[in-house]
Amino acid sequence: MTYNAQTGASQLVADLAADIKDKVILITGPSPGSIGAAFAEAVAAGQPALIILATRNPSKVEPVSQSIASAHPSVKVRTLELDLGSLEKVRRATDDVNSWADVPVIDVVVNNAGIMAVPFELSPEGVESQFATNHLGHFLFVNLIMAKILAARAPRVVIVASDAHRLQSIRFGGVNFDDGKVYNKWLAYGQSKTANMLTALALANKLGKRGLLAFSLHPGVILTHLADHLDAQKEFADLHALEVTQGNREAKDEMKFKTPDQGAATSVYAAFYPGLKDHNGAYLQDCQVADPWTQCVRPWGTDPVEAEMLWKLTEELAGQEFSY
Template structure:
């Protein structure tokens, strides 16, 4: 594979992958200014896509990102979409709106980028722990509801932005709500949701590959974005290191290697447009390559086809809808 690395930027990749981006319709969730979703959209715009759909919970922030894209690239069309992934009704409303757009017959690439990290215990309107609901269930439902337009594309791709934080926990199939909060640990909850992002890609690769869809998950790296604005840089991350050490993870004794937003968006762009990945459906990537389970953090619970199928069935139950393919 082409030797990109942790320093590669999304902007560089957009130049390299221009033939794969030009004329495509891309939907990106979680596009607050200064985040990696915004950086992803800015990089993609330079390669003249047909349309970028910018989806997020806060319409004002989404509009700001749309304006940031339009300023240097006024000829690149954008649409904005109100989407609160923590509410299944909001997800359904957003998917229905996209389906109603007659001028958007296909979605070539869906980048499930939005997420929350290490928040206090809470439940979604449907009664599901907040990380699991927002980071996984919302994207699970959105992706499946948009599958009709995805499968009309010539070579559709779904990219789930996960994290090496999946090391913090497998999916707690019998207690995803942490016993009503009694056993809650915010980093374990975050880990469960990031594991789910990876398993969802494994499931899609298994179920929809025959229809031409490629699904991948990525670790973007450690980036200073508003995802962690609510956290104390010392105390809260010391809690994370302590958990890593208790679990025996190497990250408990390592320093964070920080990336810029443009570098953090790179692996998403690589996953979405690299022609080299067509034969690696369901893979988990980091630093613009397929992660190596021998040398990098890739927990087996996040790549198991059995765990993936269990999660698919649980997710269908929780959203109240089945998606047979």
């Protein structure tokens, strides 16, 4: 079966139902109207054993829980309070997950939550907020529940990155943009998305021998609430100007939008498609392994040396080592 940019999550779930059935799936950031919600609602049709909705505000995802319960009453749904912007709160959430005796195994984790192009702010631990929320919080969360992930028969970790990684490699000498003095919201977003790609690659390299598959992906451009805080006309004009300054050929491309169902499709593909076993650590786009030339894959997002460097930096920022 060949999938592409027009493929929807619902189509993939129908095709991959046997690979979804009876699994325990955790997704971060499944707020209503998001691609995370589209993913959760689509995957429920595959009859997983449990869907865990991890969110900063549990009451906010109640409509998603109700939607799943209404359409698929046999599928269990559990909500987890998870604030990725605070390492203390991430640890609190992982303590909760690890205490669930009735959930000994988590088959699939989809790191979907994120923020985009926000004003400069530091996390409670003093890390630039986009890097902290999109990367650091997810890194710590996944590694602290890794025992339950590795207990699965065919564990997968999926990380929603973005083709915006083309904007910025990892600033190993200053992820905080000199404490905001040289901060650019789009470069900071790009850095966090590069970090997502490198984390998936590092997980594959470190834990592939123990059966873990890890992938990052670009979901496409989808109209969700992620950009509600932006003055779209001004901010995307600034983004275009930045692309021109950097010499990115993507600056000439017309922005093509996807529906939420199409936007969630590559996450479903990454989480369940059986044909990806020979591509561990890959970056995916449009339900396929992304092509570096035609689908905007920068080498700094796929370099194993940079992946290992980022792992060590992130351990330092998290104050905890994970030696696999």
